[in-house]
Amino acid sequence: MKKVTMADVSRQAGVSKSTVSQYLNGRFNYMSSETKDRIQRSIEELGYSPNSVARSLRQKKTKTIGVIVANILHDFSTQVVRAIEDYCHACGFTVIICNADDQPDKERHYIDMLRAKQVDGLIVFPTNANSELFQGLVKENYPLVFIDRFIEGVRVNNVLFDNKKAMSLAVQTLRGKGYERIGLVTASLEGAITPRQERRDGFMAAMEEQGLPIHDEYIQSSNIDQIKDVLADMLQSTERPEAIIAGNDRVLQEVLKTMKQNDIDVPKEIGLLTIDDVTFAEFYNPAITAIAQPTYEMGRKAAELLLEEIDGTKGSKKQTYRFEPSLQLRHSC
Amino acid sequence: MKKVTMADVSRQAGVSKSTVSQYLNGRFNYMSSETKDRIQRSIEELGYSPNSVARSLRQKKTKTIGVIVANILHDFSTQVVRAIEDYCHACGFTVIICNADDQPDKERHYIDMLRAKQVDGLIVFPTNANSELFQGLVKENYPLVFIDRFIEGVRVNNVLFDNKKAMSLAVQTLRGKGYERIGLVTASLEGAITPRQERRDGFMAAMEEQGLPIHDEYIQSSNIDQIKDVLADMLQSTERPEAIIAGNDRVLQEVLKTMKQNDIDVPKEIGLLTIDDVTFAEFYNPAITAIAQPTYEMGRKAAELLLEEIDGTKGSKKQTYRFEPSLQLRHSC
DNA sequence: CTGAAAGCGCTTACAG
DNA sequence: CTGAAAGCGCTTACAG
Numbered sequence: 001m002k003k004v005t006m007a008d009v010s011r012q013a014g015v016s017k018s019t020v021s022q023y024l025n026g027r028f029n030y031m032s033s034e035t036k037d038r039i040q041r042s043i044e045e046l047g048y049s050p051n052s053v054a055r056s057l058r059q060k061k062t063k064t065i066g067v068i069v070a071n072i073l074h075d076f077s078t079q080v081v082r083a084i085e086d087y088c089h090a091c092g093f094t095v096i097i098c099n100a101d102d103q104p105d106k107e108r109h110y111i112d113m114l115r116a117k118q119v120d121g122l123i124v125f126p127t128n129a130n131s132e133l134f135q136g137l138v139k140e141n142y143p144l145v146f147i148d149r150f151i152e153g154v155r156v157n158n159v160l161f162d163n164k165k166a167m168s169l170a171v172q173t174l175r176g177k178g179y180e181r182i183g184l185v186t187a188s189l190e191g192a193i194t195p196r197q198e199r200r201d202g203f204m205a206a207m208e209e210q211g212l213p214i215h216d217e218y219i220q221s222s223n224i225d226q227i228k229d230v231l232a233d234m235l236q237s238t239e240r241p242e243a244i245i246a247g248n249d250r251v252l253q254e255v256l257k258t259m260k261q262n263d264i265d266v267p268k269e270i271g272l273l274t275i276d277d278v279t280f281a282e283f284y285n286p287a288i289t290a291i292a293q294p295t296y297e298m299g300r301k302a303a304e305l306l307l308e309e310i311d312g313t314k315g316s317k318k319q320t321y322r323f324e325p326s327l328q329l330r331h332s333c
Numbered sequence: 334m335k336k337v338t339m340a341d342v343s344r345q346a347g348v349s350k351s352t353v354s355q356y357l358n359g360r361f362n363y364m365s366s367e368t369k370d371r372i373q374r375s376i377e378e379l380g381y382s383p384n385s386v387a388r389s390l391r392q393k394k395t396k397t398i399g400v401i402v403a404n405i406l407h408d409f410s411t412q413v414v415r416a417i418e419d420y421c422h423a424c425g426f427t428v429i430i431c432n433a434d435d436q437p438d439k440e441r442h443y444i445d446m447l448r449a450k451q452v453d454g455l456i457v458f459p460t461n462a463n464s465e466l467f468q469g470l471v472k473e474n475y476p477l478v479f480i481d482r483f484i485e486g487v488r489v490n491n492v493l494f495d496n497k498k499a500m501s502l503a504v505q506t507l508r509g510k511g512y513e514r515i516g517l518v519t520a521s522l523e524g525a526i527t528p529r530q531e532r533r534d535g536f537m538a539a540m541e542e543q544g545l546p547i548h549d550e551y552i553q554s555s556n557i558d559q560i561k562d563v564l565a566d567m568l569q570s571t572e573r574p575e576a577i578i579a580g581n582d583r584v585l586q587e588v589l590k591t592m593k594q595n596d597i598d599v600p601k602e603i604g605l606l607t608i609d610d611v612t613f614a615e616f617y618n619p620a621i622t623a624i625a626q627p628t629y630e631m632g633r634k635a636a637e638l639l640l641e642e643i644d645g646t647k648g649s650k651k652q653t654y655r656f657e658p659s660l661q662l663r664h665s666c
Numbered sequence: 667c668t669g670a671a672a673g674c675g676c677t678t679a680c681a682g
Numbered sequence: 683c684t685g686a687a688a689g690c691g692c693t694t695a696c697a698g
Contacts, residue, residue: 005675016685021677030683050447053395054675057386057690064450078411085432095452096429099418116385117427118399256616282591313480338691349669354693363667390674404686 003313004046012042015211015333024050056118060109064094068107069151070125070193072099075249076276076295077125080147083299091307093120095262102178102191104129111137121306126151128191143309147302149194150320158165158320159302161293163195166325167202168209170291175210177333179243179271182207183218185231185255196221199247199275215241227254228261235262235270243271243333249278252288271333274327278311287330294323337379345375357383380596389451390412397427398639399442399447402457403482403526405432408582409609409628410458413480416632417456424640425614426453435524437462444470451645454637459484462525473549474649476642482527483653490642491653494626496528499658501542503578503606503624510666512576514605515540516551518564518588519580529554532580532608548574558567560587561594568595568603576604576666582611585621620663627656 006024010017015035022028023039042048056062067084071078077093081097096114100107104127111133113120121200123171126134134154137144150158176181184203186196201222218241220230231254233238248253252274259266266272266286274281277292301321309316335557339357343350348368349596356364356372375381389395399416414430421428429447430650433440437460444466454476459467467487470477483491507515517536519529533554540547551574555562564587567573594600599605599609600621607614610625634654642649 003675007675017676018678018686019684022684025677032683035683049445049449051390051451051675053386053390053451054690055677057384057390057692058675058677060690062386072415082405082432085430089431094429094446096427097418098422099415112382113427116382118384118386125379252618253612256613260616260618260620279586280589280613280617283586283593284613285593336691340691350667350692351670351694365667368667384691387674388693391691391693393674432673562681639692 003051004048005051006048008046009039009042009048010183012046013038015039018027033271047078060118060119061310062094062118063092064096064117064119066096066110066117066119066122068097068098068100068110068114068122068124070100070107071102072097074276075278076148076293078232080299080302083296084193084303087300087303088307091232091303093307100127102126102127105247106319108133115142118163120310121145123306124145124301125149126154128193143306144301145309146308147298155318157302157305157318159298159305160276160320160322161298162322162324164202164205166275166291167199167245168206168227169325170275171203171206171210172247173289173329174243174271174273174333175212175329177243177271179333180212181215181218181239181242182212183215183220183234183241183244184247185227185244185251186221187227187251188223189221196247203245221247224250224254227251228258231255231258232262235264243273246272246274249274249276252276252278256284267331267333273333277328281328281330284332286332288332289330290328291325292328293325336384337350337381338384339381341379342372342375342381345370345379348372350608351513371533393451394453394643395427395451396425397429397450397452398643399429399431399443399450399452399455401431401433401443401447401457402434402454403440403460405430406583407609409481409612412628412634413632416629417636419480420633420636421640424636426640433458433460435460441466448475454478454639456480456639458482459487461526476639478635478642480631484597488651490635490638490651492530492631492638493653493655494631495655495657496531496654497535497538499608499624499626500532500578501539502658502660503608504539504543504545506622506624506660506662507576507578507604507606507666508545510576512544513573514548514551514575515545516548516553516567516574516577517580518560518577518584519554520560520584521556522554523589529580536578544646554580557583557587560584561591564591565595568597574603576606579605579607582607582609585609585611589617598666606666610661614661614663617665621665622663623661624658625661626658631656 006017006020010020020039085095098110107127108130123145123150126146128151131151138155145157147159189196222230246255264270273289275291277290280286281290339350340355343353353372418428431443440460441463456478458481459479461484464484471488478490480492522529555563580590606622608624610623614621616625
């Protein structure tokens with residue numbers, strides 16, 4: 001149970017702590033190989049392993065970053081997080097994930113906690129209600145990257161999906177299949193959440209571009225747990241849409257449940273296309289046509305940008321990176 | 334950018350660091366309310382927030398635990414992790430997740446790293462190849478809990494699914510539906526991974542109990558990426574099984590792909606039941622009958638056990654906790 | 667009711 | 683080529 005420390009090693013090896021520290025950090029410019037051997041042997045004999053808390057305190061860096069996810073229930077988030085972890089681990093960084101659960105005060109709480117833990121930087125899917133807090137971090141030059149969403153006026157690197165292009169691709173695809181009355185279902189628009197907002201706007205623009213009529217009743221946004229009702233209404237209307245776009249993976253689930261409950265045949269009775277590719281899309285009956293985000297690339301990019309900022313090597317010009325949608329054409333439309 | 338420290342606060346408030354520290358830790362037994370006010374005001378004015386790295390070094394505890402998941406690709410793992418995080422956050426603990434990716438050396442690496450970071454304890458889904466390492470931790474009295482899998486001879490608290498009962502329930506259910514030639518597909522049995530092993534054994538036992546014939550060709554275990562082939566063979570055989578049990582969520586995906594590719598109608602041509610409930614089970618066509626693990630309860634239990642061990646309140650008798658399966662009867666069999 | 671001092675386990679100029 | 687010393691930002695007996 002007794003922890004062995006550097007002092008123990010130095011005593012055992014008959015050298016000073018400084019020397020052990022140099023050895024550990026690979027600074028053996030002029031270290032005699034005899035000394036090295038002695039230290040190495042002592043380390044092994046004692047089973048020493050360095051205490052990185054002490055190291056962090058001294059060096060004022062923890063080689064740890066924090067990730068605050070707005071809502072971990074999205075497959076998108078999970079995949080992005082995976083990419084971030086892969087990249088960071090490869091670079092010797094640890095990552096701490098926190099789930100804000102779409103609650104601004106949880107987000108705030110986690111930011112405080114992570115900063116107290118002295119994490120070297122933060123990647124966040126922001127909730128859009130703590131902009132002063134983020135402004136403060138920016139002013140301090142605290143390494144910070146936004147992903148999936150951004151906040152107007154907060155100057156950080158943003159890693160975003162090209163939602164406009166995605167919607168244009170979606171509408172074009174459906175149009176190409178002969179659908180004209182197209183509906184869109186997204187999660188609640190409250191809180192001005194970037195992707196939902198942009199997808200809705202992008203949808204409008206794309207419909208117009210394609211010269212398709214926009215029916216307000218076909219464009220619905222509501223809380224996840226109310227989507228089934230909203231959708232059922234839409235499907236019962238006298239002239240229902242010929243095809244529907246699900247705004248994200250969570251919405252898709254609700255759409256599929258509704259279709260099943262109401263015994264609606266996809267694609268015979270109604271076409272379906274979703275934003276976000278999901279595991280089961282490929283083997284669902286019918287296989288679901290999806291517009292995929294390059295989740296892995298996006299996560300990796302966010303991690304790269306953050307670690308660069310932490311290194312302080314690159315200049316600090318902040319940018320917004322938009323990632324391209326890709327169409328996975330299957331059988332639901 | 335300049336960090337404000339406790340010394341700054343004490344100077345501003347005109348008291349000693351000790352007093353500030355007492356204040357922060359809520360030990361104001363005899364502190365004058367005037368002093369308290371002064372300190373509080375200084376903290377706000379300076380925007381002070383305590384450095385938990387320093388605190389951790391001093392107190393020799395980090396209020397952080399590590400979780401090492403064997404393979405994060407299982408929904409089960411993700412859900413368990415979520416439960417662990419919820420419980421730990423509620424108790425003021427941070428959690429660091431690492432994915433061993435089924436590789437014992439990654440597991441070893443993460444254990445070292447987490448210990449260097451001085452985490453207060455570990456919850457692990459062990460790979461079964463580092464038993465000496467774990468033995469070492471146990472000998473040191475290092476707080477450690479296993480979940481999902483266990484290792485023979487390592488005396489820790491184990492949180493496990495009752496796989497035997499699950500298989501018995503599975504076989505019974507199928508039997509009740511009139512199926513007699515039942516197959517089982519699991520992921521590779523290499524590495525003696527607890528749930529697979531136990532599910533297979535449990536399957537055998539249950540079949541025998543039910544007086545059903547065991548056909549060796551119907552019992553297959555292989556790497557995830559070979560399951561499709563194995564299964565296709567099984568389905569092509571002259572007398573194919575009437576129903577199939579998928580050993581876990583990843584296997585289920587492969588089974589569904591194969592069914593789809595070979596145009597096999599579930600449940601008309603073959604019955605299907607899976608271990609592990611998955612998001613899409615409910616709205617898949619057909620809805621999939623599943624035997625669910627109480628993932629949330631299991632994660633929570635593991636977290637509780639670990640935090641108790643860290644507190645050192647409870648005695649240290651180690652136990653194995655088995656969690657009950659529950660049947661989600663749907664339409665795939 | 668409050669403060670001075672030691673110490674947690676490292677790293678890092680600096681001296682020799 | 684190696685060591686003594688200071689210090690990172692806290693907490694905690696202990697003294698008064």
